[in-house]
Amino acid sequence: xxxxxxxxxxxxxxxxxxxxxxxxxxxxxxxxxxxxxxxxxxxxxxxxxxxxxxxxxxxxxxxxxxxxxxxxxxxxxxxxxxxxxxxxxxxxxxxxxxxxxxxxxxxxxxxxxx
Amino acid sequence: xxxxxxxxxxxxxxxxxxxxxxxxxxxxxxxxxxxxxxxxxxxxxxxxxxxxxxxxxxxxxxxxxxxxxxxxxxxxxxxxxxxxxxxxxxxxxxxxxxxxxxxxxxxxxxxx
Numbered sequence: 767x768x769x770x771x772x773x774x775x776x777x778x779x780x781x782x783x784x785x786x787x788x789x790x791x792x793x794x795x796x797x798x799x800x801x802x803x804x805x806x807x808x809x810x811x812x813x814x815x816x817x818x819x820x821x822x823x824x825x826x827x828x829x830x831x832x833x834x835x836x837x838x839x840x841x842x843x844x845x846x847x848x849x850x851x852x853x854x855x856x857x858x859x860x861x862x863x864x865x866x867x868x869x870x871x872x873x874x875x876x877x878x879x880x
Numbered sequence: 881x882x883x884x885x886x887x888x889x890x891x892x893x894x895x896x897x898x899x900x901x902x903x904x905x906x907x908x909x910x911x912x913x914x915x916x917x918x919x920x921x922x923x924x925x926x927x928x929x930x931x932x933x934x935x936x937x938x939x940x941x942x943x944x945x946x947x948x949x950x951x952x953x954x955x956x957x958x959x960x961x962x963x964x965x966x967x968x969x970x971x972x973x974x975x976x977x978x979x980x981x982x983x984x985x986x987x988x989x990x991x992x
C-alpha cells in the first residue's frame with residue numbers, strides 16, 4: 767500500500783498571504799488529522815476530518831481551516847499568514863473507526879513565512 | 881484536554897546500553913499510547929503502541945509499559961545501536977476520534 771503523501775513539500779509565502787496544503791491518506795483510511803510541528807511548541811493537533819466532517823478541533827485560531835473530500839483526501843488552509851505560522855505541517859491518516867487506531871504520518875509540508 | 885509530559889529531554893547512552901523514556905498523562909480517559917521515532921528531516925514513524933487494556937508490550941528490542949493507576953507509560957530500548965539515535969515522542973489519544981496529544985520529545989544519542 768502506498769503511504770501518506772503530502773503536497774507541496776516546501777512552501778515560501780509572505781505575511782498576509784494564504785496557503786493550501788494537501789494530504790492523500792492511505793487507501794481505505796477515512797480519518798485525516800493535521801498537526802503543526804515547531805521547535806518551540808512541538809507537535810500540536812490542529813484538527814481531524816472523518817467522512818468529510820470535522821470531528822475534532824485543536825486550539826488554533828480560525829485562520830486555520832480544513833476540509834475533506836469524498837475520496838478522503840484532505841486540504842488545510844491558512845489565511846492571513848503570520849511569521850509564527852512557519853512550521854512543518856504534518857498530516858496523519860488512520861482507519862478512523864476507533865480512537866485507538868494507529869496514525870500514519872505523511873512527510874510533511876515545510877512552510878516558511880517571510 | 882489532555883496534557884502529556886515527557887522526560888528526559890535529552891538522553892545519551894553508550895552503544896549496547898538500555899535507554900528509558902518516561903511520560904505521564906493527565907486525562908484518565910486516555911486509552912491509546914503510541915511512541916514515534918523521528919529522524920532529522922523525516923516523518924514521525926510509529927515504533928510501538930499500547931492500548932489501555934494491556935500493561936506491557938514488547939517488540940524485539942523495544943518495550944512499552946503502562947501504569948493506568950499512576951497515569952504514566954515508558955519506552956524501553958535495550959541493546960541500543962547508533963541507528964536508534966533520533967527524537968522519540970510519546971503521545972496519548974483522548975476523547976472520541978483520532979487526535980493525539982504529544983510529549984515534548986526526547987533526543988536520544990547512542991554513542992559508539
